[in-house]
Amino acid sequence: MSIHLRADRVVFRFSGPEAHKLLNDVVTGPIPNSGEMAAWWALLSPQGKILAEGLAGWADDAVWLDVHESVADDFYRRMRMYRLRASVMIDDLRATHRVGWSREKPNAGLIHGDRIGPVDLGWRVIAPLEETSSWVQDDTEYARIRIAAGIAQLGQDFAADTTFAHDIGMDMLDGIDFVKGCYVGQEVVSRMKHRGTARRRPVVVTGIMAPTGTAILANGRDSGTIGRVVDGSAVGIVRLDRFPADGTGTIAGSEASLSLPAWATYAFGESGGDE
Template identity: 35%
Template sequence: METSAPRIHTAPARTILSVSGPEARALLQRVITADVETLEPGQCRPGALLTPQGKLAVDFLLFADGETVWLDVPNAPAEALAKRLSMFKLRAKAEIVINTDLAALWSEHPFEGSAEDPRFGGTVHRGVGEQAGDTVSIDVLEILHGIPAFGRDYGEAEIFPTDVNLDVYGGIGWKKGCFIGQEVVSRMKRRGTIRKRSLSLSFSGDAPARGTPVLAGTSTIGEITSSHGHDAIALIRLDRLEATSEAPQADGQTCRIDVPENLRPDAPAGKV
């Protein structure tokens, strides 16, 4: 019995940037949050460039094959990212190119050259290739799974990477050595001061709009950053959520907040 080919979609508003050459991985390894040296063909890994203050400048998905690393980046910051990487390049043997002939692809099923997006627990597959037949936003699936996105839930230098769970998705290589902003985010983890997380909210009615405060009694515990249908994502203060016995609500609607075990606060650690 023949099986139908997977429906492959082009993700809109995404740019493919490549860093290639014998020193491409070494360049990225010392600059971005993700461990690029261990990235294998057939893998997808989130990553980000931070500001020196540890805030997220831009994030992306990474794919690699040999001496080439592809970055699946939101359109708006793509050109600025290419320029920043070129500044950090110095004499490194690496070429940084915006690939206008390639597209960011996704599907709910594996396809040739694809890799599991680790943020979705195996239900979404990503890749880089020629533009697919249809252009479909992945926003609805991201909101359903509680996955925040640059440009929709946050902007440049607004949040720390841990606020949007980049570390939980495997996007911070804690043991790979230094990267821009590393001292700040490592100190937050080491001291157990990661208090904010992006979490899924579920409502019985339509979820309130971005910017709506999330309350527990009279205390503000967070703010909705995006919503669709009955689902929303909110940046929540975990300490305030755990300290209250009141049911959370937003815009007069009670909601359920899911706090996965891997997003609960860490105890202070000796070293990272």
């Protein structure tokens, strides 16, 4: 059993009597306060765009979150602002801890199940820096599994403040709690859900011979982009309404093979209505 370092993820620990309430009031997901399973969440702008996303897990009377390194400073700044006078301590653990992944449950480290809706991705591991020397210094295996499942991630597949939560399927993958009270960006999320206006969705693209960020064309129109490419495959975030029912498209002049994730309830050619 191996633990693979996810070098582009950093850790924040939220503790104190109001830590769970703060996070539950600010981010999209159902923040846990017990158990070994993590929850997927996003911090949104007031306009509903994803500013950060990751997993949240409960351990040692605290909530442990990971975010992509490219948004860590902004996430930290915003959460300190939202904290106001709440009794919450936010620890930036970039210098002391690392995030890893294992397909099987490890017997060491701070461990949470990495399950995105029905998709079982394995286990997230958080450990002090000095305990990670034996980890595999590469996250390709993790990326291969999540790409095959159609799970998009900020920093590898899209940039901050460019993408709605619905665009990456968070509404279908338990990344949004539609029952809890108001959080930042909730009005946009609720409007997209109730009006059915989501037109961009994640798809699995295979047979790629082009770099990350290359456009996906449908009928000659720019209709999306591919994320991180591993073994010729990537998650693409595309405009469904621009594709024919069979998902035919092109990337860098070559025919692209696009397919829907197993969990998807949407279809190529589907219109999300007016936005």
